[in-house]
Amino acid sequence: MSKKPKIFLSHAAADESLVEAFETVLAKSLGVTSADIFCSSLEGQGVTKGGNFVDEIRTKAAGAKGVVALISPSYLDSPFCMAELGAAWVLGTHRLPIIVPPNSFREMQATLLGIVGVKIDNEDALAQGFEDLSAATGIPLPTSAVRSRAMREFQRKWSTLKSDIPLASRVSSEVYSTAIQERNDAVEARDTAEELLSKAEEQIAALRKVKDATAVRKIDADFDDSGWEERLEDELSAIRDLHAELGGREIVRLLILDCLGKEVRPDFKYYSEEAQRAVELDVYDDEGKKWNYGHPDVMELRKHVETVQDIFVEFPEAAKGLRSQGMKCDPNNIRFWEEQV
Incomplete structure (x- = not known):
């Protein structure tokens, strides 16, 4: 009785060059030998001489711990390939669909039957797919250095192979x-x-x-009709609404200065009430003499300040418009903020 493969590599015969390169990175990434991978297109890894092709394919697919499918345009054109994938789905075998461009996730929505696939040209996603396959099948991974070398070697080959992938006929x-x-x-x-x-x-x-x-x-x-005035006013209004949440107008002013790169702290002598309120609200740590940047309202203020700055970058006419009204127009200067909020 023939040995059961650990991995069944499902593919289209038209993709033989790609299959050979991919089988190498698959084997090296999982730390298995070619004998552990059933691949009908590769000599010595497919159906035995004189064996019944359909029966042996069925047996190998049913006995494998995992099925890796190279879903290329030719794969989708092949009823036999789709039957292999369907069989793995019915058997509950762990599947790792590899999407081969020019196919995309859009074409895969119906084909994958809810299984998340990875694109063959996305190194990080492909490496993660191999790790998930290892975890699901119990196949121990080799060292990360071995896997990284195998991935780099494959991606170099892919840069040439991708131009030879046949297009779908439908x-x-x-x-x-x-x-x-x-x-x-x-x-x-x-x-x-x-x-x-x-x-x-x-x-x-x-x-x-x-x-x-x-x-x-x-x-x-x-x-x-850019609408910068409305966007700017929305952001400034949101900052004004944060006065009470942060401890007061002076606290907001100091936090904006901090956003502008000025290292400032609350003055407990002249603004004792607001400074004490900022401590009570956990906006400022008096003992550590530092702002609580993780406070949600502090984070929101910083976000609004950055958005205002972005508006002036996106709409150069905003500065011109404010200047024509005799107003401050530089969001990197505290005088602008003092005038606005």
């Missing part, structure tokens, strides 16, 4: 429908971009006709 209705929807979304995005371009060209043409600075600002305001 696609599922789900994939087709998704592609059509993506096309429609792209057309809609293109139309929106064309409208924005047309509006920008109108603005430029209008600006060219005027020289008065006031008129230019009015035109800018007429055409500006």
Whole structure:
């Protein structure tokens, strides 16, 4: 009676070059020999000479501790391959589906029957998949150095092999429908971009006709629909709402200074009430003389401060707009924050 394999490598015959390279990284990553891997395309690892192909495939799949499936476009085109995967599902054998580009997770949603697969070109995910396979089958792993070398060697081979992967001869209705929807979304995005371009060209043409600075600002305001003012006010309002949660206005000011890289501490002489409140709220540790950066409200404040700074980077016109109103416009300067919050 033939030996039961530890791993059954399910694959399409059209992917023989890929299979040979992958079998090597699989064996080295699990610390097993080729004799422990049943692979019908490789000499000495497949069906025995004179044996019944279908019966032996069935026997090996049923006896294996784990099934690794190289799900390439050719795999999906093969009813026999799909039957192998289905058999593993029915038997409850641990499965590790390896998704081979140009296939993606989208094509796999129905095929994998709820089993999470990994992409063959994602080194971290593939290594984790091998570790999970080891844990599920009880096959001990070799050292991490051995596995890392095997993975690097395979990824170098993959860079050449990927160009030889045959494309699928058909696609599922789900994939087709998704592609059509993506096309429609792209057309809609293109139309929106064309409208924005047309509006920008109108603005430029209008600006060219005027020289008065006031008129230019009015035109800018007429055409500006970026919404930075509303976003900025939302963030500043959220910071103002944190006054009571953090101990008071001065505490918020000091925390903002801290966000700006200034090392400051509460003044218990002049702001004793707010400073004591900050201690009571666990916002400030008076004994350790440090802020509690893990406090949820402190974390929220820092997030809002960073978002305000990001708004000025994303919308250069924000600084111009505030400056035209005679207001401070540099979120990296405490005077801006003193004016706003």
